Amino acid sequence: MNSQEKQQSIALSAIFQAAELVATLAKTGTVDKDALRPMVESILILNPQTTEDIYGGSWDHQTNLALGRRIAKQALGKDRNSVNPDTLRYALSLVHLEGKLSKETDMLSTIGQKISQIEQKKAHYDDDVLHENMLASISGMYQDTLSKLAFRIQVQGDSRFLQQAPIANQVRSILMAGIRAAMLWRQLGGKRWHLIFKRKALLNALEARH
Template identity: 80%
Template sequence: MSSREKEQSIALSAVFQAAELVSILAKTGQVDKDSLAPMLNSILTVNASSTEDIYGGQWDCQTHLALGRKVSRKALGKERSSVNPDTLRYALSLIHLENKLSKAPDMLSLIGQKIGQIEQKKAHYDSVLHENMIASISGMYQDTLSKLPFRIQVHGDSRFLQQPQVANQVRAILMSGIRAAMLWRQLGGKRWHLVFKRKALLQALDARP
């Protein structure tokens, strides 16, 4: 296993964690805060020295992305049929949408500006999970990625999706998924790797730090 494959497995775990969180949230109106926090924090972590540091460092990366690693293993392995179809769709859609974003330099610049503004706001709140922080990240998604021709359609229980707080959480998680998909691409990840490099990625996902 190369260090690049290890880094790719981290980014891929984050993509699948975002996808699974959106799937769960859309159907239940609730989400695990321990899985959500590292995803939202990753959006504001722009000068990390390594891929692991974006999600809390070598050791925390194993726990913070535990949900994503579990789903990734299933999606790439023999248990693919047990993965929620919506989760698979969201994961592939995030990779596709990020690819569109990578070709829109003006939008990337705007996202960079907004991340800086949100980072300044963070000093006024005790956690990135504060509803005002989540609303700001949601607003960034609406002002940027929602403007692209391709949009991710989220399916779930309308009773929850129509609630502003849940809708903000969904968009904020999608934004974190775009962050992860950007990492995946920057590390050389390709969509076809999910088919033809499954064995190597599975080995990286199973590896201990």
């Protein structure tokens, strides 16, 4: 396993964690806060020293991305029939949407400015990224930018939950975190065809204890 595959496995775990969280939240109205927090926090980390730092550092990223790592291993391995089809669809949609975003330089600039503004607000809410006002701000950023692109991610679930503003804000915040992960995946050289033709190498990286 080379270093690039190790880094890619982190980004891939984050993409699948975002996808699984959206699928669960849309259907049940609840989500594991321990899995949600590092994803939302990753949006506000603009100048990390390493890939691991985006998700809690060299030790904590293992725990913080445990859900996504498990789902990614299932999706790339022999157990892929056990993965929620919505999760797979969201994961691929995140990669596709980030590809569209990467060509929109003005939108990327706007997102960067908005992230800086949101990061500065965090101190007002005891540095809690899951405060409803923080999630509302991230959700608003998603609506002002990514929702304007021709391709949109269609979230399917229970309308009783999705019509509630706090839950809708969580969904968009997770999608934003998924876009962050997909951007990282692309920056690390990840491509959609790798999910088919580099499956074994990625699986080995996902299974290794970093």
